[in-house]
Amino acid sequence: MSGNSLRRFPGTGLMAVFFFAFLYLPVAVLIALSFNENRSATIWTGFTIDWYFRIFENRDIVAAAINSVIVATAATIFSTLIATIAALGMARDRFPGQAAVSSTIALPLIVPEIITAVATLIFFVGIGLSLGLGTVILAHVVFCIPFAYLPIRARLEGMDRRLADAAADLYADEWQTFRRVTLPLLWPGILSGALLAFITSLDDFVITFFVSGPGASTLPLYIFSSIRIGISPEINAISSVMLVVSILFVSLSFLIGRRG
Missing domain, CATH: 1.10.3720.10 (MetI-like)
Structure with a gap:
């Protein structure tokens, strides 16, 4: 029944992908930038885990x-x-x-x-x-x-x-x-x-x-x-x-x- 519903409403799958990307992509970016060695949070220069030690x-x-x-x-x-x-x-x-x-x-x-x-x-x-x-x-x-x-x-x-x-x-x-x-x-x-x-x-x-x-x-x-x-x-x-x-x-x- 779910497959019939998707065929009946074209674009539903694309909207679902867009919704989850809009919801979770910023979270993924935040996690990725937490490993950035640059002091600036928006400019990637290399990988490091030092920030996780510095919070302690x-x-x-x-x-x-x-x-x-x-x-x-x-x-x-x-x-x-x-x-x-x-x-x-x-x-x-x-x-x-x-x-x-x-x-x-x-x-x-x-x-x-x-x-x-x-x-x-x-x-x-x-x-x-x-x-x-x-x-x-x-x-x-x-x-x-x-x-x-x-x-x-x-x-x-x-x-x-x-x-x-x-x-x-x-x-x-x-x-x-x-x-x-x-x-x-x-x-x-x-x-x-x-x-x-x-x-x-x-x-x-x-x-x-x-x-x-x-x-x-x-x-x-x-x-x-x-x-x-x-x-x-x-x-x-x-x-x-x-x-x-x-x-x-x-x-x-x-x-x-x-x-x-």
């Missing part, structure tokens, strides 16, 4: 990377914990307003991120909370909950509920059933959601830009502030590293989530 010698990049890891780790732990509790609660017997609760959990995926960022900033200012690394963590926890929730919820939907009933027939209480039956089966979904939450927090720029304060710069903020004065192979190198890390985490999340 740059104190500002190292400090931003540490902040990013701290924020992403804290956001992952708390958002995954909340998402797991929410998924377990939603998987139990249906209750009035369940659809509304489910929609509310997924709301950050639908609402434009800029609106979430502005609303979060207004909330923090309204309650008198000083902007810093703590506010970034709080904002990221809320933003990452649906990313952790969806794989966990999908895993619960695919579980055989008769296993829990069998555990109850063997005189296991709710805690024993959760620890010995539900949690081992749910663990791939939890890990998959945690990986998605981590990389979402690590790569986030918009929310971090609005709710961060002095000393709370993360890697995306550092890259944004650096490109204002020009793009260098050093920026291309750190961007390439973040790209590889993102692909790795998303791939691991996908593979772990598919485990039977």
Whole structure:
């Protein structure tokens, strides 16, 4: 049927090639220029990997990377914990307003991120909370909950509920059933959601830009502030590293989530 569709609409394949080239060719160029030995990012003079070593010698990049890891780790732990509790609660017997609760959990995926960022900033200012690394963590926890929730919820939907009933027939209480039956089966979904939450927090720029304060710069903020004065192979190198890390985490999340 797909072949008939392509024959029915000539040029579809060419448009698909143009679309993916427009989307990914700049990324490929960025990675290639990160190996450029010239200080100018746009003039190729030779191959080198020195820029990848220099990013570890740059104190500002190292400090931003540490902040990013701290924020992403804290956001992952708390958002995954909340998402797991929410998924377990939603998987139990249906209750009035369940659809509304489910929609509310997924709301950050639908609402434009800029609106979430502005609303979060207004909330923090309204309650008198000083902007810093703590506010970034709080904002990221809320933003990452649906990313952790969806794989966990999908895993619960695919579980055989008769296993829990069998555990109850063997005189296991709710805690024993959760620890010995539900949690081992749910663990791939939890890990998959945690990986998605981590990389979402690590790569986030918009929310971090609005709710961060002095000393709370993360890697995306550092890259944004650096490109204002020009793009260098050093920026291309750190961007390439973040790209590889993102692909790795998303791939691991996908593979772990598919485990039977």
